[in-house]
Amino acid sequence: MDIDFKEYQLRCQLRGHEDDARGICICGNAGIATSSRDRTVRFWTLDESQKHDYTMSKMLLGHTSFVGPLSWIPPNEEFPQGGIVSGGMDTLILVWNLATGEKVQMLKGHKLQVTGIALDGSDIISVSVDCTLRRWRGGQQLEAWEAHNAAIQAIIKLPSGELVTGSSDMTLKLWKGKSCIHTFLGHTDTVRGLAVMPNLGIVSASHDGSIRLWAISGELLMEMVGHTSIVYSVDAHASGLIVSGSEDCSAKIWKDGVCVQSIEHPGCVWDAKFLENGDIVTACSDGVVRVWTLDHDKIADAVELDLFASLLSQYKISRKRVGGLKLEDLPGLDALKTPGTSDGQTKVVREGDNGVAYAWNMREQKWDKYLTSTLEMVSLYGNCRITDQKGMLVFDSAQFDGILRKISEFNNTLLSDAEKKCSSLNEGDMSRLSAIVKILKDTSHYHSSRFSDVDIALMMKLLKTWPVPLLFPVIDVMRMIVTHPDGVAKLLQYVKNEDDIVSELIKKVTASSPLPANLFTSIRVVTNLFKNSFFHEWLLAHRGEILDAFSSCCSSSNKNVQISYATLLLNYSVLLIEKKDEEGQSQVLSAALEMAEEDTIDSDSRFRALVAIGSLMLEGLVRRVALDFDVVNIAKAAKASKDAKIAEVAADIELVAKQN
The missing domain is CATH 2.130.10.10 (YVTN repeat-like/Quinoprotein amine dehydrogenase)
Structure with missing residues (x-):
């Protein structure tokens, strides 16, 4: 016509x-x-x-x-x-x-x-x-x-x-x-x-x-x-x-x-x-x-x-380029006849009008299309070690002497202030705090030591009564306590009622004009809770509250805040995939995408946000939501990064996005 x-x-x-x-x-x-x-x-x-x-x-x-x-x-x-x-x-x-x-x-x-x-x-x-x-x-x-x-x-x-x-x-x-x-x-x-x-x-x-x-x-x-x-x-x-x-x-x-x-x-x-x-x-x-x-x-x-x-x-x-390379310059499928030299080694080859990434499978001695879970890349590139088979990350190292010195310094500040002196620690409290730190420093990997109820009660008192600007070294001790099986077990009794100490802490540190030190230490407390499965129910129940409270961290200029928040999102993605929680996955996906599109943030933080995105898409429940969220263009931008690990995980996301 x-x-x-x-x-x-x-x-x-x-x-x-x-x-x-x-x-x-x-x-x-x-x-x-x-x-x-x-x-x-x-x-x-x-x-x-x-x-x-x-x-x-x-x-x-x-x-x-x-x-x-x-x-x-x-x-x-x-x-x-x-x-x-x-x-x-x-x-x-x-x-x-x-x-x-x-x-x-x-x-x-x-x-x-x-x-x-x-x-x-x-x-x-x-x-x-x-x-x-x-x-x-x-x-x-x-x-x-x-x-x-x-x-x-x-x-x-x-x-x-x-x-x-x-x-x-x-x-x-x-x-x-x-x-x-x-x-x-x-x-x-x-x-x-x-x-x-x-x-x-x-x-x-x-x-x-x-x-x-x-x-x-x-x-x-x-x-x-x-x-x-x-x-x-x-x-x-x-x-x-x-x-x-x-x-x-x-x-x-x-x-x-x-x-x-x-x-x-x-x-x-x-x-x-x-x-x-x-x-x-x-x-x-x-x-x-x-x-x-x-x-x-x-x-x-x-x-x-x-x-x-x-x-x-x-x-x-x-547009005829792939990952910054001319398509015509990429090797053909014949390149896959040459064995890889290490497990997970990647190679991009030309297939028709596309560049396709492959990973070397050392066990089976063959090249696989690169669609394996991107969580595995954290163990290769991340600063935090993977602590269990589910890929949860923790912040489990600390400068204990420096933390104690800072608490002592802040305590002296309280002692010199007539109005705040009542919140200060006495000599017995300081000794007990030193004993808590000694347990954390000296305990072996198998954690045979125990905390007394009085130890945990002292920590709860400090979290509740110390002025917010002085809280971060106390929160940092709490971060390490929750990596200890006995410590985290005793904490459980403080979150099972209306007087939920962790929820209260989150509200306190995220109030107007939050201090970066308070933010990243408190995020790391929550992040470390993922290590213990008996806290997963609490983490799921408070997911919306936690992610909403820390949402502003996405645009923080503080590197410690960035890496802490990105790791929190990554841990949540793993847990929500396991639980097949589509609503929760959508919320984490939205936050991770917002972070991943920031090309000015710390590279490790951006990488972890991208890993969370790739893992959620690979699982499938929110793949369509990711496409609606413009994940393809976010991945394209990330693929141009000079950081190899970011470019590689972005390429993975593009491949997952193309799957039917």
Whole structure:
């Protein structure tokens, strides 16, 4: 069927984001808001001197991780120049006043990444990977419910007032209030994007590579197939055109179910939206937002067009590389005929258009595709030793003399303060503390020694009564006590009631302006509890509380905090895999991904976060959630690391992501 169609051409490029441009929001006739992995929202206004171009007028800073969905608040009494609502990986929803560029509301409630935002009058509706839909009014949560049994990826409001959600459970749901009045079935993978098709119905985009048009009644009207990878976004225009953005580095324009144009990009197209005049805005993983037009008078000048063509050409060449190597330079399968020299040695070979990693299996004297549990790599590269067969890591070395000196110093500080003197230790207490440390220093690997009840009671007293700024050496002693079988057994009685000493400690050290020393020592106490199986029930019961309390550690600049938090996530991943706890695995996965995308953190910390991700994906329960969380691009970025162990585990994650 021949379709009359004039092709879109580049109008302008909006440069400013320092990482992937992720989301787009059309703000009236003269504004565009964009979100990015660089943690910013940027507002672009039509350039009055050059009507075809846009200039950045506001940069909105407030999210602590990458920003995704956006929604536009039209000008009103509260927001005379309009407002923006943004959602992020940090689980927050922020409301911005465009007149001032200031954040005016922070909405907290979601447990995992916010993936979609819609406005219903003055109410804000949000959805998340935590499977919930929440309604907010006046800065407060009005209602919340579990809308799907898997991560929710998108939400739109229909002109008639109903809401539509799309989910990793492969369905769309139509909502009237809190009642689901229809479930749309047909997609074979995650429903990632939604749009209203004017005067007709709903358009959906999916990881299955298709775009589907539905009647509100639920009837499938049309299926559009043409993308070769995940379709992340879709939008529709009153003219009848549909645009979609995909992992295959293209934005495709559809008319009457036929792809009439494919616009190549130098990276993944995360989002695509129509302006009211029919022009298209795309957000690309190269950080650039582009506007495309049918109007010949608005087409970019020759210099800009040549610049884009050159960029696109360079990108195509770069895609023929694997791990920084030209694909043509990789050895072929014949290279696998040469035996390896050590167990676990890796080799990347060319298989068709891909580079595939293999590991040498010393016992069977053969090369295996590199899909073994990445936990094994910790024993090769990590600073903490693996202490049992489940791969739990502990922090089990200490400078005891230094710890005692610091406690003595702090005790003298208390003695010299009339108001705090009552919290100080007397000579008998100091002697007992020295005896506790002696047990920890001198006990053999088999721990034949015992602590008295008085010993543990003294430690509990210190944890409860000492001022927070002086606590960290006491917490450090506690860290070592929980590695001792008798010590951890006696601690158990202090966590089995409402007066839970460990929960109390976590709340205390994570209060406002927490000290890094308190954070990493307390995280290490919890991390060391994983060594003892009779504490696993407690760790599972308090998982949400613990991970929420320490969530800010992901962005800490302190290396000790980073490595402690990453190890906590790794231990939780092992335990939750064993227990087949999908909800818990999703929470750990979200935290580990947030940490792994930080290329400025300590390399060992990033490595452990990646190991946690790989292990969770390999187990399978949250593999699809990981793909929804953009794990492929996080792995690609990590694979470029100069640290070999990070690059290798990132390559493993890419391989796991490709498995059916």
